[in-house]
Amino acid sequence: MTAEVLVLYFAKSAELTGLKSETVSFQSQLTTLQLWQELEKRHPKLSAVREHVVLALRQQYVAVGDQQVILQEGEEVAVIPPLSGG
Numbered sequence: 001m002t003a004e005v006l007v008l009y010f011a012k013s014a015e016l017t018g019l020k021s022e023t024v025s026f027q028s029q030l031t032t033l034q035l036w037q038e039l040e041k042r043h044p045k046l047s048a049v050r051e052h053v054v055l056a057l058r059q060q061y062v063a064v065g066d067q068q069v070i071l072q073e074g075e076e077v078a079v080i081p082p083l084s085g086g
Helices: 011-017 032-042 044-049
Strands: 002-009 021-027 029-031 054-057 060-062 068-070 076-080
Touching: 002 011, 011 044, 011 076, 021 029, 021 032, 029 032, 032 044, 032 054
Parallel strands: 002 076
Antiparallel strands: 002 021, 029 068, 054 060, 054 076
């Protein structure tokens, strides 16, 4: 089963993809690592932030790893790379 999800790109991830958002179809049950890998397949340049990126699902931060998530139609996933400040 799949779910269409709105992926939001912020900061460096928006630069690397050339997008602020896009709708992507994912398997509805997967790990956060699998979700990230699907995004990297669509946008190989995202590999530049792989080690430091955090995802947000249901407005909760989730690390890229073995955590299982169940995506529902119309949900938002945010890609949040490290932010530099000054």
